[in-house]
Amino acid sequence: MDTPDTTADHEQHQTAGDPSGDGDDAPEIDAPLTTMTRVRAFLTRRAFPLRVGISLLLLGALVLGASDVDPSGFLPAWGLTNTAWLVATAALMGLSLVLGCGRWWAVLAAMDLRATRFGRLLSYYLAGHFVSNALPTTIGGDVVRVARLSKDNGDSAASFASVIIERLTGWLVLPVITAVGLLVDPSLRELGRATVAAVAVAAVTLGALIAILVAADHPRLLGRFAASEDWRRFAGAIHLGVNRLRRHPAAATNVVVVGLAYQVVLVLAATAAARALEIDEATVTVMLAFYPAVLIAQVLPIGIAGLGVREGAFVLFLTPLGVPPERAIALGLLLYLVNLGVSLVGAPSFATGGRGLRRHR
Numbered sequence: 001m002d003t004p005d006t007t008a009d010h011e012q013h014q015t016a017g018d019p020s021g022d023g024d025d026a027p028e029i030d031a032p033l034t035t036m037t038r039v040r041a042f043l044t045r046r047a048f049p050l051r052v053g054i055s056l057l058l059l060g061a062l063v064l065g066a067s068d069v070d071p072s073g074f075l076p077a078w079g080l081t082n083t084a085w086l087v088a089t090a091a092l093m094g095l096s097l098v099l100g101c102g103r104w105w106a107v108l109a110a111m112d113l114r115a116t117r118f119g120r121l122l123s124y125y126l127a128g129h130f131v132s133n134a135l136p137t138t139i140g141g142d143v144v145r146v147a148r149l150s151k152d153n154g155d156s157a158a159s160f161a162s163v164i165i166e167r168l169t170g171w172l173v174l175p176v177i178t179a180v181g182l183l184v185d186p187s188l189r190e191l192g193r194a195t196v197a198a199v200a201v202a203a204v205t206l207g208a209l210i211a212i213l214v215a216a217d218h219p220r221l222l223g224r225f226a227a228s229e230d231w232r233r234f235a236g237a238i239h240l241g242v243n244r245l246r247r248h249p250a251a252a253t254n255v256v257v258v259g260l261a262y263q264v265v266l267v268l269a270a271t272a273a274a275r276a277l278e279i280d281e282a283t284v285t286v287m288l289a290f291y292p293a294v295l296i297a298q299v300l301p302i303g304i305a306g307l308g309v310r311e312g313a314f315v316l317f318l319t320p321l322g323v324p325p326e327r328a329i330a331l332g333l334l335l336y337l338v339n340l341g342v343s344l345v346g347a348p349s350f351a352t353g354g355r356g357l358r359r360h361r
Contacts, residue, residue: 057308074326074327074329074330075277075330076277076278082276082277082278083276085272085273085275085276086272086273086276086334086338088272089269089270089272089273089276089334089335089338090338090341090342092265092266092268092269092272093266093269093338093339093342094342094345095265096262096265096266096269097122097125097126097129097342097345098122099258099261099262099265100125100129100262101118101121101122101125101126102118102258102261102262103166103169103255103258103259103262104121104125104145104162104163104166105118105121105258106251106254106255106258106259107162107165107166107169107255108121108162109251109254110244110245110248110251110252110254110255111158111161111162111165111244111245112244113153113155113158113159113162116149116152116153120152121149123349124144124145124148124149124349125145125346126345126346126349126350127141127144127145127148127346127349127350128140128141128142128144128145128346129141129343129346130343130344130345130346130347130349130350131143131144131346131350132343133305133339133340133343134340134343134344134347142163144350145159145163146159146160146163149162160238161238164238165238165242165245166255168209168212168213169255169256169259170259170263170295171205171206171208171209171212172206172209172256172259173256173259173260173262173263174202174205174263174292174293174295174296175202175203175205175206175292176260177260177263177264177267177288177292178198178199178201178202178288178289178290178292178293179202180288181285181286181287181288181289181290182195182198182199182289184285184288185285185286185289188285188286188289188290191320191321192320193316193320194290194316194317194320197293197316197317198289198290198292198293198317201292201293201296201297202292202293205296213242263292263295266291266295267284267287267288267291267292268284268287269335269338270282270287270291270294270331270335271283271284271287273331273334273335273338274287274331276334277327277330277331277334278327279318279323279327279328279331281318281321281322281323282318282321282323282331286317286318286321290317290318293313293317294310294313294314294317294332297309297310297313298310298313305336305340306336307332307333307336310332310335310336311328311329311331311332311333313332314328314329314331314332315328315329318331
């Protein structure tokens with residue numbers, strides 16, 4: 001695997017030509033995608049040491065800040081049952097990758113954007129997931145996905161919009177999952193700061209989604225760029241995609257349903273990981289109520305790959321239920337490591353750039 005600096009230099013060099021890294025001719029990748037690649041290069045080369053330092057400080061503060069942390073209590077006595085739950089966690093995360101690609105596929109269908117066959121699209125999705133998890137920024141994976149899909153449909157603006165809209169579906173589904181968890185188990189509504197934090201994260205996320213959708217659908221905001229021929233057509237493509245979803249509720253419903261399945265599988269994966277660590281308090285209902293807030297918080301560009309933020313969120317949400325802080329921290333770290341391991345299945349797709357699949361189209 002390339003070091004972060006080497007990978008950043010390689011991708012920055014390719015920006016003007018082939019950001020997908022497979023060496024084939026591609027339609028021109030315009031300003032927004034070029035900007036994403038440059039931002040990723042900056043984050044990788046310049047901010048990487050700072051973000052690693054922040055993550056280490058956050059993890060250190062969690063361990064040292066809690067007076068009752070028992071260093072020997074991070075892991076239970078490991079046995080066959082723990083291993084079985086760990087395998088289940090990895091399997092569920094693998095399934096989530098397929099469902100995540102299914103969500104993207106549903107968005108493309110709703111946008112009436114000519115897409116490649118599902119297996120090929122899955123290779124793009126896996127390659128992007130690998131880049132997002134193996135490298136210190138989430139932007140690079142989106143660049144790979146957009147660049148490679150653009151080669152198939154010749155429309156980089158619409159491909160860009162499909163990825164943005166696909167990600168926005170989580171902003172709707174995750175708050176809904178939190179609401180369901182809190183409604184099913186009334187006791188979770190009485191956990192003080194944990195409950196307030198979960199509700200606040202859900203409310204802010206849903207409010208931000210509404211604001212973005214209003215701006216995207218409004219003819220005088222993003223809509224005024226719909227007929228643009230320069231880089232502004234990327235914003236216009238988002239407008240057209242959102243507008244089509246609004247006018248085709250059946251297609252929009254399909255996107256939401258697949259997105260819901262994707263996020264629920266992630267919740268189940270986190271529950272399985274908790275069982276591997278013998279955190280009996282982290283039931284499915286508890287994870288439905290609180291894990292969406294963890295997923296939202298961990299994508300904030302504070303540390304590296306959510307390290308420190310994710311673990312702190314687990315401490316906030318699980319310790320009121322009686323979970324030792326060290327075990328809550330261990331849950332966050334275990335989910336990070338399993339996700340990192342599962343993301344390696346996308347390494348071949350990233351390395352080959354889909355060339356093998358292209359020969360068999």
